[in-house]
Amino acid sequence: MVVDSFKFLPRSFRPLYEGRGPHSGEGTPVWTPFQKRLAESRIALLTSAGIFLKQSQPSFDLEHEQSHPDWGDPSWRAIPASTPDADLAVAHLHINDEDLLADPEIALPARLLAEFVREGVLGGAVAEHVSVMGYQDRTLRDWQIKTAPELVAHLLGQGADGLILAPV
């Protein structure tokens, strides 16, 4: 079965995504072999749902996006794996967030990952997963210059052996 990438996308949006080829300067393969067994590996999650900690973190900046529609907040948040659902909030203007708030596991399955660790399928999960807001300006310059290096430093600091990214 081959997934239809455009099944749920309004038809007029399709040309914004399809047939555009690689991002500028990103046409060559990149590859880091996964060398350990999963049962000896520590795994991290990255969501683009704009999830943040309601009490202790600032929201992604949606006000600025409202006045600058080509811009999206390029910052990121560390999300402790043990955060109760009720402490999470979502800042994303491009999706309906009702299901996400009802069950954040649909974008950041931290509890399920912890279950896999308990079952012995995985060696571990990082203490802090990561969250970004996926709508970004087309150049991705801020992500490239600042966010990506910070995410890499965070993930290496957490001892991550592999990362599952889940755009929304």
Next chain:
Amino acid sequence: MPVLARWIEAAGIPTVIVTMMPSVAEERRAPRIVGVEFPFGHPFGMPHDAGMQRRVLELALRVLAGAAAFGTRVDLDVEWPVPLREAYRSWQPKEPSPIVRKLLEARRQQGA
């Protein structure tokens, strides 16, 4: 997001991207791809459906750890259990996003 995966992969951390648009992730040259035919906002499936979420995560881990080469793509054979028309409508924000509002405005002006 596929580009972010590339940068993190290039820095030495293996990545897999779970995406509703696997053909776009291929075009953007993500290293490992899992495709899901789910409405936007739901990469791991239906809320409170632990069985469906488990199937996605298991496949993501299998591809992360087991893909033999750059560009590996495996799609999940799970059908979204909500009629298309309803699912298509319900993932979309109640208010159009700022960029969609801007595009609609530009289209209206062209048509005027």
